[in-house]
Amino acid sequence: MNRILYFIPLMPDIIASDSSESSPLLVVGSVAFDNVITPQAEQERILGGAASYCSFAASYYTQVRMVGVVGNDFGESDLDRLRARGIDLEGVQKDDSGPTFFWKGKYHENFNRRDTLDIRLNVFEKFRPDLPESYKDSSFVLLGNIHPALQMHVLDQLAGNSFVLADTIDLWIETERESLLSLIKKVSLFVINDSEAEELTGESNVILAGEKLRQMGPESVIIKKGEHGAILFHEEGMFALPAYPVTQLHDPTGAGDSFAGALIGRLSSRNRSDFSAIKEAMLYATCTASLTVEAFGCDRLESAGKSEIEERVASLNQLISVT
Numbered sequence: 001m002n003r004i005l006y007f008i009p010l011m012p013d014i015i016a017s018d019s020s021e022s023s024p025l026l027v028v029g030s031v032a033f034d035n036v037i038t039p040q041a042e043q044e045r046i047l048g049g050a051a052s053y054c055s056f057a058a059s060y061y062t063q064v065r066m067v068g069v070v071g072n073d074f075g076e077s078d079l080d081r082l083r084a085r086g087i088d089l090e091g092v093q094k095d096d097s098g099p100t101f102f103w104k105g106k107y108h109e110n111f112n113r114r115d116t117l118d119i120r121l122n123v124f125e126k127f128r129p130d131l132p133e134s135y136k137d138s139s140f141v142l143l144g145n146i147h148p149a150l151q152m153h154v155l156d157q158l159a160g161n162s163f164v165l166a167d168t169i170d171l172w173i174e175t176e177r178e179s180l181l182s183l184i185k186k187v188s189l190f191v192i193n194d195s196e197a198e199e200l201t202g203e204s205n206v207i208l209a210g211e212k213l214r215q216m217g218p219e220s221v222i223i224k225k226g227e228h229g230a231i232l233f234h235e236e237g238m239f240a241l242p243a244y245p246v247t248q249l250h251d252p253t254g255a256g257d258s259f260a261g262a263l264i265g266r267l268s269s270r271n272r273s274d275f276s277a278i279k280e281a282m283l284y285a286t287c288t289a290s291l292t293v294e295a296f297g298c299d300r301l302e303s304a305g306k307s308e309i310e311e312r313v314a315s316l317n318q319l320i321s322v323t
Contacts, residue, residue: 014269015060015284015306021271024063024088025264026162027054028129028154029144029257031068031092035104035118036251036296038111046253046297047078049101050144050167053257056298057288058142058265059085060306065135067091067154071100071123081302090132095123111252112226131157138162140268142260143187145169148179155186163273165189165264166218167257173199185217188273191260193224206231210238220278222263224256230282236275241282244290244316251296255289258301262288287312 029051035044051068058064065088070078074094082089101124104117129150136159143151143166151166166187172180173196180200184190190213194206203209206223210233213221221233229242263285267273270281287309294300 013060013306014062015266015309022062022269023139023271024065025058025268026065026067026091026131026135026138026141026154027051027058027144027261028067028091028142028151029054029146030101030124030127031070031074032101032103032124033073033099034102034253034297036253037104037106037117038251039107039109040250041296043251043296047081048103048254048297050146050254050257052082052298053254053292053301054142054144054261055082055087056085056301057258057261057285057292058268059087060262060288060309061265061269061284062140064088064265065091065138067129067131067135069093069095069101069123069127071098072096073099081298085302091129091135093127095126097126098122100124105253107252111249129154139271140264140273141165142264143167144257144260145172148172148176148183151183152179152186155183163188163264163267165191165260167191167260168196170196170199181216184213187218189220189222189264189278190216190218191222191224191256191263193226193256197223207238222282224259226252230259230286232278232282234275234278239275239279239282241279241286242316242320244287244312245319246290246293248294250294252293253296254298254301255292258292259285259289261285283313283316284309287316 030049032049034046034048055064099122102120107114141164145167164187197209201209201212232239263281266281266284291304292301
């Protein structure tokens with residue numbers, strides 16, 4: 001298994017922050033090819049996976065160090081899409097023993113439910129996220145929704161006290177609950193959707209679920225509620241933010257990953273992780289994620305540009321303002 005040879009171009013289309021102390025962001029997760037069926041259309045061989053969406057979203061804010069694995073069907077043109085966003089690919093492993101992780105899903109009429117029609121782990125089944133030496137000093141880390149043991153393996157390699165955002169999925173709640181609970185105790189910010197929060201805590205009330213999740217160990221918790229926004233639970237209080245009002249919904253795949261990537265990317269760009277900074281980052285994350293659903297895969301997220309995000313941030317800020 002080899003590392004990807006890479007180059008880093010001049011950083012493209014970066015949204016300026018109020019800090020000159022920007023820190024690189026380490027993103028660890030899956031890279032995949034997806035086939036997606038929606039009520040309106042169907043598309044095949046879409047670049048997907050948590051690491052892809054997170055990295056594209058975060059690249060608007062800071063330098064991204066990406067860790068994942070791709071197979072023998074992952075070509076230079078696929079890598080060039082990531083390089084074009086200035087993403088550091090030293091941590092991406094190339095495994096020629098088989099194809100890249102594959103997922104096929106079908107969305108129902110209202111997009112709120114989807115069925116997995118096919119899933120093949122392929123080279124991802126043997127993936128072990130061993131960090132390049134140059135990545136181990138990362139001050140901000142995003143652990144995509146991979147197996148909790150692999151997430152813990154990443155934490156064990158880090159030097160220093162990193163701000164760590166961790167995501168998960170219902171599969172790990174159902175099959176690796178104890179490992180997941182051990183991981184949650186070690187992360188700074190735990191991000192989860194409302195149905196997963198209920199499954200993990202047994203609480204159908206999202207407020208009670210958020211409070212119970214904080215009692216499990218993380219400094220902060222964000223519960224995502226899809227088109228109804230997200231809620232932050234922090235020792236200094238709660239913060240609720242509506243979703244950006246999207247009118248062109250084409251493919252919701254990866255929206256949650258884009259939210260997480262943009263969120264910690266914004267925090268990394270400011271080198272801050274306090275209550276105020278997380279609230280501000282949620283605003284940018286919500287608007288960045290809104291781009292994802294407007295096209296299949298990473299296409300809209302990849303090409304929109306910082307001006308589109310800034311316009312949406314201004315619009316959402318005005319929408320929630322009471323003055």
